[in-house]
Amino acid sequence: MLHALLARINREGEGDGRYALARARAISTLGPLLALILASIFFTTRTDRFLTTDNLSLVVQQVAVVGIIAIGQTLVILTAGIDLSAGAVMAFGTIVMTRLAVTRGLNPFESIALGLAACTGFGLLNGLLVTGLRLPPFIVTLGTLNIAFALTHIVSNEETIADLPRPLTFFGETFEIGTTAITYGSVLALGLALVTWFALAQTIGGRHIYATGNNPDAARLAGVRTRRVLIAVYTSAGLLYGIAALVLIGRTGVGDPQAGQSANLDSITAVVVGGTSLFGGRGGVIGTVIGTLIVGIFRNGLQLMGVAAIYQFLVTGVLVIVAVAVDQLSRRRRA
Amino acid sequence: MSAVETIVPVLEARQLVKRYGQVVALAGADFDLRPKEILAVIGDNGAGKSTLIKALSGAVIPDEGDILLNGVPMHFHAPLDARRQGIETVYQDLALAPALNIAENLFLGRELRRRGVLGLVFRMADRQRMIRESRKYIADLKIRVGSLTQAVETLSGGQRQGVAVARAAAFASRVVIMDEPTAALGVKESGQVLELIREVRTHGVPVVLISHNMPQVFEIADRVHIMRLGRRVATITPQTHTMAEAVALMTGAVSAAGVS
Numbered sequence: 001m002l003h004a005l006l007a008r009i010n011r012e013g014e015g016d017g018r019y020a021l022a023r024a025r026a027i028s029t030l031g032p033l034l035a036l037i038l039a040s041i042f043f044t045t046r047t048d049r050f051l052t053t054d055n056l057s058l059v060v061q062q063v064a065v066v067g068i069i070a071i072g073q074t075l076v077i078l079t080a081g082i083d084l085s086a087g088a089v090m091a092f093g094t095i096v097m098t099r100l101a102v103t104r105g106l107n108p109f110e111s112i113a114l115g116l117a118a119c120t121g122f123g124l125l126n127g128l129l130v131t132g133l134r135l136p137p138f139i140v141t142l143g144t145l146n147i148a149f150a151l152t153h154i155v156s157n158e159e160t161i162a163d164l165p166r167p168l169t170f171f172g173e174t175f176e177i178g179t180t181a182i183t184y185g186s187v188l189a190l191g192l193a194l195v196t197w198f199a200l201a202q203t204i205g206g207r208h209i210y211a212t213g214n215n216p217d218a219a220r221l222a223g224v225r226t227r228r229v230l231i232a233v234y235t236s237a238g239l240l241y242g243i244a245a246l247v248l249i250g251r252t253g254v255g256d257p258q259a260g261q262s263a264n265l266d267s268i269t270a271v272v273v274g275g276t277s278l279f280g281g282r283g284g285v286i287g288t289v290i291g292t293l294i295v296g297i298f299r300n301g302l303q304l305m306g307v308a309a310i311y312q313f314l315v316t317g318v319l320v321i322v323a324v325a326v327d328q329l330s331r332r333r334r335a
Numbered sequence: 336m337s338a339v340e341t342i343v344p345v346l347e348a349r350q351l352v353k354r355y356g357q358v359v360a361l362a363g364a365d366f367d368l369r370p371k372e373i374l375a376v377i378g379d380n381g382a383g384k385s386t387l388i389k390a391l392s393g394a395v396i397p398d399e400g401d402i403l404l405n406g407v408p409m410h411f412h413a414p415l416d417a418r419r420q421g422i423e424t425v426y427q428d429l430a431l432a433p434a435l436n437i438a439e440n441l442f443l444g445r446e447l448r449r450r451g452v453l454g455l456v457f458r459m460a461d462r463q464r465m466i467r468e469s470r471k472y473i474a475d476l477k478i479r480v481g482s483l484t485q486a487v488e489t490l491s492g493g494q495r496q497g498v499a500v501a502r503a504a505a506f507a508s509r510v511v512i513m514d515e516p517t518a519a520l521g522v523k524e525s526g527q528v529l530e531l532i533r534e535v536r537t538h539g540v541p542v543v544l545i546s547h548n549m550p551q552v553f554e555i556a557d558r559v560h561i562m563r564l565g566r567r568v569a570t571i572t573p574q575t576h577t578m579a580e581a582v583a584l585m586t587g588a589v590s591a592a593g594v595s
Contacts, residue, residue, distance in 0.1 A: 203458045204446040207435070211443055214432040221426055222502075223415050223444030281434045 031326060032275045032290045035319075039294060043301035050304055053180040060182075063270075063296035064189040065090075065251065067289065068244040069263050070270040071196050072123075072237030074288045077271050078200070079213040079233050080280025081137035085126060086241055087263030088148035091256075093119040093245030095152050098161040098255025101168055108167040116242035122148055123238015127231035145264065152257050161255035172250030185247040190289075192243065197285045209233060214281025269316060270295055273323045279331065294319065343406050345370055345541050346391060346422070346510050351400035353386050360386040361397065362565035368510065373532060373542045375552040378562030379585055385514070387562065388545055392424040392512050393417035404509065421508030427515045430499040433488035437480060438462070438469040440487050441502045472505040473497075476534050493524025497531060504535045511535055512543045517551065529555050549578050561585055 043050040069086045076083040097115030100106040106114075122144055129140040171185035200206035211219040212226045220226045248259060274291025276283025298319070299312045348366035352359070361383050368374050378384040389395035391402065393411030402409045404420055411417045414424065431440050447461045447468070448454030454461065469483050478497040480490060487495055496516055503511045513532065517525035525548075532542055532555060546552050552559060553573045561569045561584045569584050583589040 204460050205458055207439060207446060211432045211435060214434045218430055218432050221414060
């Protein structure tokens with residue numbers, strides 16, 4: 001099957017420029033999938049422990065939090081934006097939820113709702129600043145990154161919050177299929193990916209997100225309310241970071257003010273490795289799911305092979321550069 | 336002459352004024368577009384043709400003056416207002432989203448929804464219906480493209496302009512405005528776009544064509560509206576005037592009285 005895919009790409013590469021174009025597009029969609037398959041085959045041949053349902057479930061569990069953030073990041077990047085505040089907003093969400101529930105003794109469900117609202121509020125703030133003041137998303141979210149980071153540490157008093165009531169840790173609990181334990185957090189992450197895929201690929205709002213990222217002037221002149229699209233995108237991303245916060249609490253069992261400090265870059269990595277263009281308008285959630293899994297599988301596989309952890313970063317770095325280079329090259333062909 | 340003047344213009348402007356600080360872009364400009372005609376608008380750079388067109392398409396709000404559609408005064412605050420009244424504009428170069436396909440571009444901003452709950456609650460787009468209807472619009476204007484689901488970026492310049500014109504023609508019930516539609520195209524492709532413009536007129540919708548290309552204007556236009564210093568200095572026809580006379584009017588070498 002792999003051979004057939006490669007052969008098809010080669011065949012499409014022959015002939016005139018139109019076919020080169022078809023090849024460029026095929027690479028941007030099939031490339032990440034191929035990388036995922038090749039990496040899986042590689043690790044399967046290297047260690048017996050890789051291709052087991054328990055291990056694969058573990059990989060999904062490990063990437064669920066970054067994966068959910070990456071879904072929000074995908075929305076933002078599709079509009080040719082970027083969200084550096086993602087991890088800090090999530091960390092703020094975990095502190096709001098745990099602190100309200102434990103220190104203030106609020107009803108856990110109310111705590112969760114307020115935590116989600118806080119993250120959504122940050123997303124809304126990002127959206128309003130990007131559209132209202134027309135500031136570059138990079139700068140806006142760099143600002144809100146620092147604000148959320150500061151608030152997290154002020155509100156938490158630098159303390160990790162433990163002894164959480166059950167509803168807060170629910171998404172860390174598992175159920176079994178056969179003998180394999182699967183966390184509810186993993187299921188939630190996949191569910192969110194599915195919902196977002198539907199919204200992007202099948203709804204009118206989804207088309208408007210692509211159009212806004214691809215050519216904002218054309219979209220606006222065609223009657224797309226691009227500001228409203230951007231505000232909705234950043235706000236939805238904020239909500240997703242809030243949900244990621246809840247899944248993170250479930251996974252670690254505590255509210256940790258130090259959490260998520262690299263989650264913004266990890267999520268951008270997953271999105272880019274998944275083939276979504278940083279220039280906006282191209283890519284999608286399926287790519288991001290694959291990108292998240294690629295990064296997760298490399299970390300997990302290298303770990304199982306006993307490779308020192310620092311090499312995982314090396315590999316991730318190479319993956320990002322390759323992914324962006326492919327995107328850039330295919331753009332040049334299209335131009 | 337008196338028989339012609341009783342025709343109610345489809346789109347009319349009276350004494351439009353638009354100032355940008357000290358710069359006067361429109362200094363009391365008149366405009367009239369008659370049913371089923373191709374009206375070319377020409378003028379030197381800075382003569383105000385672009386501001387005039389923007390006022391007519393809702394992109395610019397004039398400081399003074401009236402805009403009338405079929406004799407009814409209009410107040411456009413945004414391009415969407417003009418479009419709701421059946422005035423569609425084809426912009427020079429920023430008309431399409433290259434990564435989206437032809438059908439998606441045709442319906443951008445006006446997507447059709449699925450019927451029932453899927454459309455109402457989930458705002459699900461009805462792709463099949465949009466593709467079917469796109470096929471009709473494309474065929475109506477005799478535009479040749481491969482698949483309607485191919486991305487616009489895979490099309491040639493002429494085909495892209497064809498898609499942009501098809502979109503305008505599909506939704507324009509009253510007026511199509513085209514801003515330099517052939518500026519970026521080769522000779523052959525320009526010819527195809529001119530054919531498209533005639534095709535739009537054949538469907539009964541009058542066309543306003545902004546162009547720098549004199550031979551093209553004289554080839555296709557029924558009447559030519561000439562702008563100079565923010566005013567309409569004359570409206571001529573290719574039958575009664577030569578290109579040299581049009582240029583003379585445009586540059587102010589001759590007054591309107593001098594050539595007519």
